[in-house]
Amino acid sequence: TGPKPLTGRKAIVTSGPTHEPIDPVRYIANRSSGKQGHAIAGELAWLGADVTLVSGPVTIPDPKGVTVVRVERAEEMRDAVLAALPADIAVMVAAVADWRVASASGNKIKKKPGEAPPPLLLTENPDILKTVGHHPKRPKLVVGFAAETQDVAENGRSKLERKGADYIIANDVSPHTGIMGGDRNTVKVIGKSGDEDWPDMDKQAVAERLARLIASHFP
Ligand code: C5P
Secondary structure: OOOOOOOOOEEEEEEOEOOEEEEOOEEEOOOOOOHHHHHHHHHHHHOOOEEEEEEOOOOOOOOOOOEEEEOOOHHHHHHHHHHHOOOOEEEEOOEOOOEEEOOOOOOOOOOOOOOOOOOOOEEEOOOHHHHHHOOOOOOOEEEEEEEEOOOHHHHHHHHHHHHOOOEEEEEEOOHHHOOOOOOEEOEEEEEOOEEEEOOOEEHHHHHHHHHHHHHOOOO
16 A cells, blocks of 8 residues: 555545425425445545535435535535635536526415415526536546436537536436446546446446546546
8 A cells, every 4th residue: 555646635526416495395306315426535535635525415424534515405515616626626426406496485385275386487506517617726627427318428528528527427327227326337437538438336436446547637
């Protein structure tokens, strides 16, 4: 065991879903478990990095050796990520809700007999990866994920450009793959100089391999 390759480097990782309130008791969410993001945060710390993990609501334990900032909404996640800059590495794994309810109700919305269901008007959430990828304090290495159900490679490559990332880790989250919420992952690593298909492995193994790939950029 030589010196740890990421000693002295700072990393920010996002993980988990976001919860977007409808009213004080209801919210819009998604099926992200946080398993992949948390494993990556733990691996970067294992390689010596000073890691801030910004996590949405999850039920899994905190990874060892990282600073965890817990948030619920996308806007809170964005604020926590920006507050953690500057950093050398950003890995945005969270499944951030694309939309939030335009004006969440301060009180519980009541069901009234004979009245039509309330419409939910949505508005766009901030894109945290894109914000970080184009930020004046952009980390040297910016990594995003792309959960797709169609055209994984094409969508991943356009995301790489649009979001200003160095890598996009793309996976097929169609229900038959069991990836969303499951323990295994099959990813395509899309970089500026080409794509690489990694075999099916558990999320911990994906985290180890990705952390080593990240460390290779910090000789
Ligand atoms: O555009 P899409 O949501 O598929 O992009 C996925 C990547 O962008 C992930 O890395 C995710 O964490 C990040 N993202 C984000 N903020 C958003 C939406 C996505 O950071 N509002």
